[in-house]
Amino acid sequence: MTVLHPSGSGASRRTFVAAAGASGLAALLAACGGSSSGSSGKGSSGGHGTTLGSTADIPEGGGKIFTDEKVVVTQPSKGEFKAFTSVCTHAGCQVAGVSGGTINCACHGSKFSIEDGSVKHAPATSPLEELKLDVTGGKIKLA
Template sequence: MTNRSTRRTVILATGASALLAGCSQYGDGDGSSDASASPKGSSGQQLATTGDIPVGGGTVFKDQKVVVTQPAKGDFKAFSAVCTHQGCLVDKVADGTIDCPCHGSKFSVEDGAVKAGPAPRPLPAEKITVQGNSIRLA
């Protein structure tokens, strides 16, 4: 009888594992395939128009975890919006810097370099394409 109950336990455990794996694979019916997937996986998604990004400034796209800047007229750059200090999202672009609200790190709108604060590394560059007046994730 011990052999039979062990087999039943293994079958139940295997079935439960398969069910959990299936649920995590297909999300909760909201159209997403994985709750932990990065929104940046949406290649080609339009972020903004060129007119939306101020010259000398930028815009943070929190859902995509990307910040797009325009250091000089017609020159668009994109960086990760995740601060390299402790992973907070930057929240604004002002006075030529991309600013993190958590511990005061500031990054250059030109190249993502650390300008102030405890951040140990620059913001990593992200790939975008600019076609006409459309700025899209690459």
Template sequence: MTYETTRRTVLLTTGATGAVALVAACGGGGDDNGSTSTSSPTGQETAGRKTAGRDLASTDEIPVGGGKIFKEEKVVVTQPDQGRFKAFSAICTHMGCTVTTVSDGTINCPCHGSKYHVADGSVAHGPATRPLPAEHITVEGNSVRLT
């Protein structure tokens, strides 16, 4: 009889200590059916995450002093000042939740209350201690594009 070893099987049989180490080493692989997220030669990820070169929004969709969250791309685009656009990861650096709102000059995580400044992604209120990582965008005419 032949048995196929999957990540789930290994996790179930290695015990708590081994499972924690294995999970930490696995971060970002695929699921148990063998699918994975891979990058193409253009830098685009193929599993529905960030897609380089894709138009995200028109500039008038991003409020001055606020921003807009693009859940599928896991990116938040802000406009701290008129005509100045910034982009950050929408994944909270505290526990990995996705931020859900942008208001009163901050990007807000619902899980534990972390807030980040729209101007630079720095922590405005913990428990997060690290800023949101910057993402690359270009603004051409009235179009905001993930690059």
């Protein structure tokens, strides 16, 4: 693609390099799940009333990640369900799994408590945002 200046000549090298850099940055942010507003881990979670699944889908002492909704639901103890954003507060990556009592991010090794979303292993320094749940009749919904 050729970008023309008002004079009709081709784009300058500086313009081309700047455009290529902006495209690369956009691709990097998309790949890491980040956004231009920062990586606080807030904002992209599923909406109010979104049905996530069944209580039977969530193992006791573990959890399940709902990738499309950007939510992780845990069951720290029998019958107790918690929900957190599944976007890591360190670099905006989506967490990859739940095991050993923690929600784990594969990007840089951060780990968060399944009980309260607090940081159990750096590099993250902020907890996962806790979300409200409605658990009724064996169904789990975001409240």
